[in-house]
Amino acid sequence: MVGVRLESVTKRFGRVVAVDEVTLSIRDGELFTLLGPSGCGKTTVLRIIAGLELPDSGRVYFGDRDVTFMKAYERRAVMVFQNYALWPHMKIYDNVAFGLRLMGLGREEILKRVKEALKMVRLEGFEDRYPNQLSGGEQQRVALARALVVEPEVLLLDEPLSNLDAKLRVEMREELRRLQREFKITSIYVTHDQEEALSISDRVAVMNRGRIHQVGTPLEVYEEPIDPFVASFIGRASTIYGILSGVEEGLAVVDSGGMRFRGRLLEKVPEGSRVVAIFRPEGFTFGLGGKGLNIFEGVVDTVMFLGAHFHIRVQVDGVELLARVEPRMVPEKGSKIRLSIDPDQVKVLPTPNKS
Amino acid sequence: MRGRFRRLLFEIDLTSLAFISIPLVIFLFFLIYPLSEMLVIAFTKDGNPSLSWFMDIFTSRFYIDPIGQGSILEYSPDYNLLYIQGRDHGVILNSLIVASSVSGIAGLFGLIMAFILARYDFPGKSLFRVLSMTPLLLSPFVNVFVVKKLFEPFGLLNWLLHEVLRVLPFRVYFDGLAAVVLVQSLTFYPIVVLNTYSALVNMDPTMEEQGENLGAKGLVLFLKVTLPLSLPGLLAGSLLVFIFSLEDLGAPIVFHGHPLTRKLISFQVYSRFISETGVRSPEIAALSLILLACAIAVFLAIKNYVMLRPYATLSRGGRWKPRLRRLGPVGLAAVYLILPLLVFSSLPQLGVFALALSERWAGLLPEGLTTWNLIQIFVNPRVSRFLINSLTYALISLVIMISLSLMASYTASRMRFRGASLIDALVTSPIAIPGIAIAIAYFYFFSNHFRGTPVDPINVLQFNPAPILVLGYSLRRMPFAARAIFAGLQQVHVNLEEAAMNLGAGRLRTIARVTAPLISLNILSGALTSFVYVVGEVSLSIIIGVLNMEYAPMTAYMRDVWLSAVGSLQIAAALGLLLMLMQLSVILITTIGLKQRYAFMGV
Ligand SMILES: Nc1ncnc2c1ncn2[C@@H]1O[C@H](COP(=O)(O)OP(=O)(O)O)[C@@H](O)[C@H]1O
Ligand SMILES: [Mg+2]
Numbered sequence: 001m002v003g004v005r006l007e008s009v010t011k012r013f014g015r016v017v018a019v020d021e022v023t024l025s026i027r028d029g030e031l032f033t034l035l036g037p038s039g040c041g042k043t044t045v046l047r048i049i050a051g052l053e054l055p056d057s058g059r060v061y062f063g064d065r066d067v068t069f070m071k072a073y074e075r076r077a078v079m080v081f082q083n084y085a086l087w088p089h090m091k092i093y094d095n096v097a098f099g100l101r102l103m104g105l106g107r108e109e110i111l112k113r114v115k116e117a118l119k120m121v122r123l124e125g126f127e128d129r130y131p132n133q134l135s136g137g138e139q140q141r142v143a144l145a146r147a148l149v150v151e152p153e154v155l156l157l158d159e160p161l162s163n164l165d166a167k168l169r170v171e172m173r174e175e176l177r178r179l180q181r182e183f184k185i186t187s188i189y190v191t192h193d194q195e196e197a198l199s200i201s202d203r204v205a206v207m208n209r210g211r212i213h214q215v216g217t218p219l220e221v222y223e224e225p226i227d228p229f230v231a232s233f234i235g236r237a238s239t240i241y242g243i244l245s246g247v248e249e250g251l252a253v254v255d256s257g258g259m260r261f262r263g264r265l266l267e268k269v270p271e272g273s274r275v276v277a278i279f280r281p282e283g284f285t286f287g288l289g290g291k292g293l294n295i296f297e298g299v300v301d302t303v304m305f306l307g308a309h310f311h312i313r314v315q316v317d318g319v320e321l322l323a324r325v326e327p328r329m330v331p332e333k334g335s336k337i338r339l340s341i342d343p344d345q346v347k348v349l350p351t352p353n354k355s
Numbered sequence: 356m357r358g359r360f361r362r363l364l365f366e367i368d369l370t371s372l373a374f375i376s377i378p379l380v381i382f383l384f385f386l387i388y389p390l391s392e393m394l395v396i397a398f399t400k401d402g403n404p405s406l407s408w409f410m411d412i413f414t415s416r417f418y419i420d421p422i423g424q425g426s427i428l429e430y431s432p433d434y435n436l437l438y439i440q441g442r443d444h445g446v447i448l449n450s451l452i453v454a455s456s457v458s459g460i461a462g463l464f465g466l467i468m469a470f471i472l473a474r475y476d477f478p479g480k481s482l483f484r485v486l487s488m489t490p491l492l493l494s495p496f497v498n499v500f501v502v503k504k505l506f507e508p509f510g511l512l513n514w515l516l517h518e519v520l521r522v523l524p525f526r527v528y529f530d531g532l533a534a535v536v537l538v539q540s541l542t543f544y545p546i547v548v549l550n551t552y553s554a555l556v557n558m559d560p561t562m563e564e565q566g567e568n569l570g571a572k573g574l575v576l577f578l579k580v581t582l583p584l585s586l587p588g589l590l591a592g593s594l595l596v597f598i599f600s601l602e603d604l605g606a607p608i609v610f611h612g613h614p615l616t617r618k619l620i621s622f623q624v625y626s627r628f629i630s631e632t633g634v635r636s637p638e639i640a641a642l643s644l645i646l647l648a649c650a651i652a653v654f655l656a657i658k659n660y661v662m663l664r665p666y667a668t669l670s671r672g673g674r675w676k677p678r679l680r681r682l683g684p685v686g687l688a689a690v691y692l693i694l695p696l697l698v699f700s701s702l703p704q705l706g707v708f709a710l711a712l713s714e715r716w717a718g719l720l721p722e723g724l725t726t727w728n729l730i731q732i733f734v735n736p737r738v739s740r741f742l743i744n745s746l747t748y749a750l751i752s753l754v755i756m757i758s759l760s761l762m763a764s765y766t767a768s769r770m771r772f773r774g775a776s777l778i779d780a781l782v783t784s785p786i787a788i789p790g791i792a793i794a795i796a797y798f799y800f801f802s803n804h805f806r807g808t809p810v811d812p813i814n815v816l817q818f819n820p821a822p823i824l825v826l827g828y829s830l831r832r833m834p835f836a837a838r839a840i841f842a843g844l845q846q847v848h849v850n851l852e853e854a855a856m857n858l859g860a861g862r863l864r865t866i867a868r869v870t871a872p873l874i875s876l877n878i879l880s881g882a883l884t885s886f887v888y889v890v891g892e893v894s895l896s897i898i899i900g901v902l903n904m905e906y907a908p909m910t911a912y913m914r915d916v917w918l919s920a921v922g923s924l925q926i927a928a929a930l931g932l933l934l935m936l937m938q939l940s941v942i943l944i945t946t947i948g949l950k951q952r953y954a955f956m957g958v
Contacts, residue, residue: 052857054365054366069361069364069365071856072853072856073856073857073859073860073861073862076859078857079854079857081853081854083848083850085848085850085851085853085854087851087873088873089872098860098868102858102859102860102864146854146858150858150859
């Protein structure tokens with residue numbers, strides 16, 4: 001097993017820049033996730049790592065080896081495709097044995113390893129079926145077994161769970177995590193589902209329009225997003241633009257319209273520059289309290305039921321805040337409400353220039 | 356520079372290199388080069404570049420006569436006979452007039468049929484459908500003979516219409532160019548039906564509904580919406596008919612008794628070649644080139660409108676339910692009036708069937724039921740030899756054709772570099788190249804570069820046409836196989852192949868283990884289709900194949916009945932019947948057994 005490194009990798013399709021100067025370093029044995037909206041270039045990054053696509057510029061390394069120009073069948077990076085890509089004309093056994101046969105192993109050895117692999121994904125006894133006789137979740141697991149059985153250096157998973165229903169998705173992602181831990185295999189996981197990304201990854205890279213915005217542990221990217229895109233893509237957040245009017249007691253003071261609030265400045269910026277503040281819905285408390293800082297009054301605009309709790313939208317001086325409310329405290333739509341937030345929970349960032 | 360080389364190395368491996376270069380080299384060497392060489396011969400006189408062969412042709416009234424001679428039809432009161440033959444405008448214009456008339460008639464008739472089949476539902480529709488496709492069953496020469504017999508002044512049709520039903524006040528006699536137009540229209544119109552039908556069936560029904568909403572009805576709707584949208588299919592079909600008519604030798608040979616019939620480019624090339632065998636005549640090269648130029652010009656002129664390629668996959672269709680309406684009483688009456696016409700256009704096939712099973716055809720109908728003819732083609736070595744030759748050539752061509760098609764189609768659909776589509780264009784190009792031109796070009800090519808060897812056609816005593824035939828058949832029929840395989844490749848998700856490469860399989864192994872098995876049905880149906888079209892091939896067979904009858908294919912035997920009066924008409928019909936049965940089985944196997952629906956002769 002090896003770490004994977006991408007250096008300034010760029011790939012264009014005609015005029016579309018699918019991958020834009022991506023530099024990443026994935027550690028040996030970790031589960032690394034590429035998270036971003038659909039069309040942002042995640043699949044293309046995986047395909048470049050797999051050798052199915054040649055970058056226009058930049059380099060790919062497996063450990064110390066430069067594999068940029070190595071063909072797909074010469075690398076030991078195996079991809080699990082979004083559509084599973086099981087061969088419909090081969091039985092499950094032959095699907096899984098395919099890679100082993102290419103390695104020139106003996107019959108007995110192949111039989112043993114295929115059995116093991118199928119057992120690992122809990123599909124014993126499925127050897128003689130054809131892929132179209134399996135459910136989506138089962139096909140998914142065959143695809144996984146087919147990849148794992150050859151003990152690749154790098155496992156590439158392209159939205160492996162996106163075709164499953166919600167319940168199965170959660171089960172399978174725990175399963176995946178278990179297998180990955182067991183094999184300690186360097187894995188690169190692609191998804192557009194932030195919950196999935198946060199729940200299984202060692203580290204996450206947040207991507208948009210071909211660019212990597214932030215790399216960090218799930219907690220880091222959630223707690224300390226470095227720009228409004230990351231903030232709004234991971235979890236829910238209200239982003240409020242304003243001017244940094246000063247720094248008092250280590251806290252940034254931000255003016256936005258008629259509103260003034262304080263927050264934690266995540267990056268040094270000169271006074272008077274444009275900044276953006278990020279409020280997580282769960283950061284708010286209601287009624288009195290707080291230290292007299294960051295207390296807002298507004299009118300409830302929308303009330304949304306989300307199962308375990310509610311979200312409300314509150315209009316404060318022409319700005320809209322999204323807040324989380326426990327079920328027993330839900331205010332009426334149209335009612336006046338007072339809410340506050342600890343300045344430590346408000347993240348203040350410089351506005352990215354043009355984006 | 357180094358970077359670019361490494362990029363190239365990444366995209367290319369030994370397999371893809373072979374897949375690109377083998378078809379390319381073969382087509383360049385055995386199609387483009389011979390045709391170019393023929394071009395050079397036609398433009399050379401006494402060793403110098405010269406336009407003189409063309410000048411001679413274009414200034415001669417024999418070849419081009421804008422004013423024309425004779426009258427299209429004549430009535431002879433003595434015999435109470437209307438004699439329809441066509442006017443003589445010189446060889447080149449005659450060919451163009453015939454081809455245009457045939458594609459015009461086939462286009463109109465085909466459009467009507469396709470429209471009825473695609474848009475209406477009525478009792479007996481399946482019969483209607485079968486009958487409208489029957490003429491697709493080829494049986495070279497014999498079908499023309501049957502038409503000739505049926506239309507004779509004292510033949511079945513005149514007897515029926517003039518004597519029995521008395522709809523015609525006189526007897527009608529088709530001969531000369533008119534007879535050629537008649538036979539070719541009857542034979543080729545289903546090509547238009549097929550292509551127009553798939554355009555109509557695949558048309559988004561909301562288009563027509565939109566038109567109706569805006570107040571267009573009936574004929575207006577048809578002319579303003581339906582027709583323009585089905586035009587690509589209609590044009591593709593008519594274009595093919597035009598080219599097939601230009602290069603057809605069957606009708607001119609069977610009707611060659613009339614001097615006008617001999618004044619067609621195809622017949623001129625053929626008869627001169629036959630009578631001057633062994634002479635490398637630049638005039639024949641020039642004529643063949645003119646034939647080639649006409650076909651290619653028409654192809655290029657409307658290529659932008661038709662795009663032959665998409666038709667391979669079109670019939671997959673079924674994305675939407677086509678508009679199907681019940682017919683009102685007037686419509687029904689109209690359709691049932693057309694039905695006899697369809698029966699009539701299927702008469703050649705029925706006639707071949709009857710002739711093959713009879714002793715003679717002297718009177719109105721074939722007489723004397725017998726299976727002797729059919730048995731002869733298997734037991735009489737003087738006949739079965741031809742059949743065996745044909746089948747052998749077809750089998751060998753098949754292997755070449757499928758391999759090359761697989762390479763070219765794979766390149767076109769999977770490789771990412773400019774020029775990949777060029778290879779695809781190259782293997783489908785024989786569609787627009789008259790077989791006669793290829794045959795003549797091969798004569799020059801092999802007699803020039805293989806002098807004295809067994810494949811030198813001038814080396815009469817030792818000449819063995821088999822390699823040339825196999826090669827020519829393979830290239831000529833390549834488009835059929837290539838399209839079937841290309842359509843299959845389009846349906847295989849690239850991920851399936853990438854998954855294999857990912858696991859360590861090189862390209863060749865991926866193709867062998869994943870791609871090829873997944874498109875095996877397409878390969879099989881492409882193979883079957885190509886096989887029957889090789890067996891039924893005419894131009895090469897009767898130009899190159901007959902130079903040594905020992906190795907001649909069966910269409911050569913079928914021709915001989917007319918040109919050298921050896922062989923038996925009934926046995927030729929039996930061979931025709933056998934060929935039709937083969938085609939019928941292939942159609943049934945591919946459409947019902949393999950569920951492959953790309954248009955058969957819709958090319
Ligand atoms: N083979 C291709 N040809 C042209 N454009 C492509 C190709 N593959 C991807 N793209 C484009 O590149 C961008 C990124 O695609 P992709 O990597 O598939 O995104 P994601 O997997 O994040 O949804 C998209 O705009 C997509 O349309
Ligand atoms: Mg994707």
